[in-house]
Amino acid sequence: MAESDKLPPTLGALKQHVLRAHIQARVWGQTDIVQQEFLDPLQNGYYKDKDGQLKPVTTEFLPAPEAIIEMxxxxxxxxxxxxxxxxxxxxxxxxxxxxxxxxxxxxxxxxxxxxxxxxxxxxxxxxxx
Structure with missing residues (x-):
């Protein structure tokens, strides 16, 4: 079976990266504000693992159709x-x-x-x- 980590990034991966970057940019943009408005990380490219830790969602879909991965x-x-x-x-x-x-x-x-x-x-x- 092919290794999916050797495939180029997908649009799903780009979307998740943009969501995470948006959170970071918003935090940095509000550094001079006392009462910052935070975005929900679970709606913006993160999920909670079994231990309750926030982890990045890398992509919403497989990196390629299963047929290509198994080629x-x-x-x-x-x-x-x-x-x-x-x-x-x-x-x-x-x-x-x-x-x-x-x-x-x-x-x-x-x-x-x-x-x-x-x-x-x-x-x-x-x-x-």
Whole structure:
């Protein structure tokens, strides 16, 4: 299963962050007021845990649809060039969700280089015709 913490933030996460930032800005903006008007943190990006402590709500939704979180990813220890790589075996490039080694030969950059060199070879073959 893919690690959801490697996915980019969602709009739900942004909304919760803005709510928390609004509380902070309001507190700072009222520093010179004796009787400050506080916002309810439970309505503005926080929840109470089982011990009654306020904790930030990180997002309202999953970071991605469950199908994406469960999508193919590999954990290869070598260069991902063989069909033992679960991504390579289904003809997909390795992504940031994969936990393969730094010398991966199946990432998008490697495939772009391969495709570019293949198309260069095709143009040479077409020139001979």
């Amino acid at each position: 193919v990813r590999c954990q290869c220890k070598v260069d991902c060039s063989s069909h033992r790589c679960s991504c390579n075996s289904v003809e997909l490039p390795c992504t940031e969700l994969c936990q393969c080694s730094a010398d991966c030969q199946n990432d998008e950059d490697s495939q772009d280089i391969t495709l570019a060199s293949d198309s260069d070879g095709d143009s040479e073959d077409n020139g001979d015709v």
